[in-house]
Amino acid sequence: MPEIRDIDVVVFDVLGTLVDEPSGLRTEIRAALPEAADAAVDELLVLWQRHVEAEQRRIAQGLRPYANSGTIDAEAARRVAEHAGLTDPAALARLATAGQRLPPWNDSAAGLERLAQRFPVLGLSNAGRTALLRLSAHAGLRWHQALSGEAAQAYKPAPEVYRLAIDTAGCPPERVLMVAAHAWDLRGARASGMRTAYVHRPIGDSPTGEDVFDGRFDGLDALVTALSAS
Structure with missing residues (x-):
């Protein structure tokens, strides 16, 4: 299991990564x-x-x-x-x-809870502000802060959306980890200088052999364990 070191803030994609x-x-x-x-x-x-x-x-x-x-x-x-x-x-x-009203994956709420005990945790979603608010409440997702691409008037993988997370984190992008089940999302984050971790979901966009991410995990529990050990 890979360890991902020197991370200050963890950012999660929502649609597909934390909810089905x-x-x-x-x-x-x-x-x-x-x-x-x-x-x-x-x-x-x-x-x-x-x-x-x-x-x-x-x-x-x-x-x-x-x-x-x-x-x-x-x-x-x-x-x-x-x-x-x-x-x-x-x-x-x-x-x-x-x-x-989208259902969370079985490990989403508990994984976020564990991770939030060690790191500031952000959500970064293409869902609009109101949709993200209500979706987070429905699925039981607990953040330190949730960011919508609506604030940048753009959708991922536009770089200005990742900049929202980087600016909110208040640290260099190489100390911010983007977590997603979509390789296209992680490619956008990596192009913005962020670290990247792929988490497998049945409906995600799998990495290709050419993708270089900091970690690949079968589920959220494995990611949390790796980060907790770093």
Whole structure:
């Protein structure tokens, strides 16, 4: 197990790393459309995810002004509703806030609690401010501070989002560890000078053979153990 030394602050990605985003969205789509077949729900989940990815990409390319995750999720919910024939306003309104009710991975809350006894811990998320607040409360995630890319009017992997964490940490970037289940996220953090640790999740973006991260771990417990030993 690798040890990661000389770290002052630990920063966590949230969506996918600490909460199971696809499972949570699937549950909310199923609740809005209880009669839908499983295959139809899966198709609607893909429709939602593709919309979010496309709109974040358009924002990054300067093709759309910044819109926070709440706005983009509401658009995705409308697309799902139109595709599925959902017309109930209350069901649509609840579906639009699905990103605020994502389940944590089994080791997330306890791992954060252990780590926060030794290090300042930050969340750094593409979720908007309100969504991040409510998601953290729903999933039982306890931070010393949670930062949203909304403050930088950008989405990771834009460098200005990582700068939020570095500036908040108040120390050189090489003493700030970014933890994520997404290799693309860690590449962005590394390009900003941060240290990096990959934590495996079933729905993450796995590293390639060319990725150079400071550590790779099967789960959050292994990461916490390695940091506690450093």
